[in-house]
Amino acid sequence: GIQVEQSPPDLILQEGANSTLRCNFSDSVNNLQWFHQNPWGQLINLFYIPSGTKQNGRLSATTVATERYSLLYISSSQTTDSGVYFCAVADYKLSFGAGTTVTVRA
Amino acid sequence: GAVVSQHPSRVICKSGTSVKIECRSLDFQATTMFWYRQFPKQSLMLMATSNEGSKATYEQGVEKDKFLINHASLTLSTLTVTSAHPEDSSFYICSATGTGVLANYGYTFGSGTRLTVV
Numbered sequence: 160g161i162q163v164e165q166s167p168p169d170l171i172l173q174e175g176a177n178s179t180l181r182c183n184f185s186d187s188v189n190n191l192q193w194f195h196q197n198p199w200g201q202l203i204n205l206f207y208i209p210s211g212t213k214q215n216g217r218l219s220a221t222t223v224a225t226e227r228y229s230l231l232y233i234s235s236s237q238t239t240d241s242g243v244y245f246c247a248v249a250d251y252k253l254s255f256g257a258g259t260t261v262t263v264r265a
Numbered sequence: 266g267a268v269v270s271q272h273p274s275r276v277i278c279k280s281g282t283s284v285k286i287e288c289r290s291l292d293f294q295a296t297t298m299f300w301y302r303q304f305p306k307q308s309l310m311l312m313a314t315s316n317e318g319s320k321a322t323y324e325q326g327v328e329k330d331k332f333l334i335n336h337a338s339l340t341l342s343t344l345t346v347t348s349a350h351p352e353d354s355s356f357y358i359c360s361a362t363g364t365g366v367l368a369n370y371g372y373t374f375g376s377g378t379r380l381t382v383v
Contacts, residue, residue: 178328181372188295190367192372195380196372199376200358200359200376200379201374201376201377202374202377204370204371204373204374207369207370207371218300245308245309247309247372249362249372250336251297252299252311252314253311253360253372255301255308255309255310256308257307257308258308
């Protein structure tokens with residue numbers, strides 16, 4: 160199956176800081192999504208981004224499919240941004256990376 | 266659009282009993298559904314893939330006789346954990362996609378079921 164590597168595994172930020180999360184994948188994919196898992200376990204779909212760049216408020220994402228990586232940018236971080244961020248890719252079945260645990264301190 | 270509802274959100278059952286978890290697509294036809302399992306502080310692991318009207322395809326290492334998956338309609342898939350034991354305690358999440366959904370939303374997830382076997 161497709162291997163998905165996320166970095167860094169943990170990230171501690173001061174409120175207001177910017178950050179970049181990275182996702183590398185081992186093969187061509189038809190689908191790439193970024194999720195935020197909240198403390199109750201629910202997966203919030205942040206971006207469906209198999210290629211290109213998208214922005215949604217303070218979050219943006221870029222996927223360079225030819226180089227097999229994607230980046231998630233968090234700007235002006237807030238404490239509510241804390242949680243685990245997953246990158247998931249698919250040719251057919253969605254495979255998840257190990258996640259990045261983000262802690263934003265006030 | 267592309268909403269998936271999963272019930273129950275949490276369940277506690279006695280060892281040896283069976284538990285059924287439902288996953289419904291509310292506003293689209295889910296031609297394919299996926300079931301994942303997540304242990305604390307770990308990532309999501311795919312258990313099985315089911316297409317409507319067909320037998321589920323299980324990932325390597327997943328016991329098909331323990332985790333029964335039924336996808337009898339385009340809006341409903343169920344996961345039954347049979348003869349549950351404490352080691353089956355976990356967070357189970359379903360995902361669904363369908364024609365027109367994947368291109369616009371990707372894979373959509375239910376809110377998960379936390380199973381505790383005592």
